[in-house]
Amino acid sequence: MSGSSPIWRNPWAWSPSWPTDMADTEQIKELILSSKRLAAADMAAIKAAAPLTKAFFAETLRCYVLHKYMLDPAAELPENFSALTELSLARSMRISPELVKEFDLAKSCDGASSAMAKKVLLFMAIQRELGIELPAMESARLTTLAALAELAWGELEKSPAWEGKLEA
């Protein structure tokens, strides 16, 4: 870990050319670990909120997704979910092809794309973390992160595990 690295000071200070300049594998590792830590913190905040409000959930879930996508929530980003996924994939590819291997391998041999696999793995993580099951076809039609939050919130409301924990 390099404390003097500008990446470490602000790991989300993206610029289009930035990832290609990252020769330091330590920096890459730190970025990945940092994104995981931040995403985990977001999810922990959702679970700890008492009561959990819809607005807080939507905002924190957005941060969770963007951190998992290694994107800066404070940056100007596209609204479209698919565009965000593609952007994340492209940036990950520039940092290290190893980062997208997971999605490539999950494509299977029947026509799925890396972006589709990345989305599905994100949904799997959300389902696991929140103890819900997202409706499949609705999840496939999501176009924004706000819509994802809306869909997940609806499932939280139906879940006995979340009963009494959500804002009335």
Next chain:
Amino acid sequence: MIQKAADVKLKVLPVLATAEHLYYYEGPCRFGFGEALQPGYDRLANAQKVEQFLTKVKECCSEGIELMEPVYLERTDDWDNHEAMWEKAAGPARECDFAVCMQGIACDDLIMEFGERFKKPIATTPISGFSGTITVATMKAKSADYEAYGFYKWEDLARTMRTLRARKVIQTTRILCITRFGSTTSYSSVDSFNSYEAITSKLGVRFRFLNLHEFFDQLSPAVEGGNPTTPGRKTPDLTDEDLKAAEAITDELIAGAEECAMAREKILPSAIAYVMIRKNMDLKDCCGFTMPCPDACSTRRLNEIGFTACLTHSLNMEQGIPSACEYDVDAVLSQQALIAVSGKRPYMGNTCPIPMENGHLSARFGTTPEQLAKLEALADNENLYMMQHSVAHRRIADPDKNAKYAIRNFAYDQGFGATIRYDFDADAGRKMTFCRFSPDGSKLFIGSGEIVMGGGYAGYNCSQLVYFKVKDQAKTWKAQCLAGNHCTLVYGDYVRELTDLAESLGVEPVVAD
């Protein structure tokens, strides 16, 4: 009801075959790591694929293509295949015209079974990747009766759906044939279809007949005791409403004409005939029309009533309803083919080359020395053709907007028989496509050209014509000789679309160039 070509919808059924792994394992059909191997991953991943597939198929749908609610053929790695799934699919499968299938590994057999059970044309799409050929090849090997398509590009799916819609237009065409003698040919169009039974069997087209004299009797109000040809029967004779409709059409035609050479009372009988023909088409659920010229003319009743069918054909054609002179059912269907592939409004007529012989263009029926002199002055006049009949109309150039027109009489001496005159001069340089089925329906002659000039706008009778140049006059004529005289045209280049349509009908396309 008159179902126009524009009303015909191709019902497309998305058939979604998916497989879901129920357990964690890896092997030759399962790969990935982490959560991608967990139960539940396929449920979400399949949904993503389905959504992508439906989005792509929707993008391929053009006007006239109706996308139905999808049918799901779902299985797990238990290799289940329950009858309940097929029972659920049966209703939509029966209703559809074309099944567009999404399948991947371990689902090809489901698509094949769908095709075998319901015997509808099926297609695999680019989303299936290498799987695309599996079902298609297997089905074709099982029986030539199975219609299966494999698309590796989405644009090919889009094109084929347009073709299949056009094919459905042809297959659902019902033609009202007003006949005097035999129901197959009239005395002036012996090159029309020589066997309606064969055409029905091959193309699905149906023919409904009405006796000419019975129809003529209907052109006046009902009389006590029934019409002379059908005493005691109720017949759809001219009513006050019919007359009002005919009068309104007459007034509208006169008001909109750049020039009208006919008195209102001379136009009215032709408008009445139009209204009554449409009434009979509606009663017999027909979307196409023809009646004889010489056979009808010699009854002397056209003269007695004071009309010709020219106006009916013009008004039908400008509304996208095929309608041909001289009891030429072949020309009716040729028009329908052009309407189906183009959505445009056809024109039809006697079609032949204007040959250059001994340094001069030879005269043909309808040509004038002035017109030929004008054509001879052109630099490129070696490959001229003409199409001639007084059934031009207002929407040849634009199906949604009336062009300027004139009204002149067909009969020189007595001044009856309303015809619409259209100025083809205004369209010089425009591309056009023309066609005609062979008399046995086994071939479709397809030609193309470019409008050169018109003729007969200021004339009377059957002198209205359009001159156009083709790529090769001799080759075009040779190909046309396999089809016959009355060709029909629309503006634009539809050679490829007509070729596709012919092939999908099992008809040999004979392309002139």
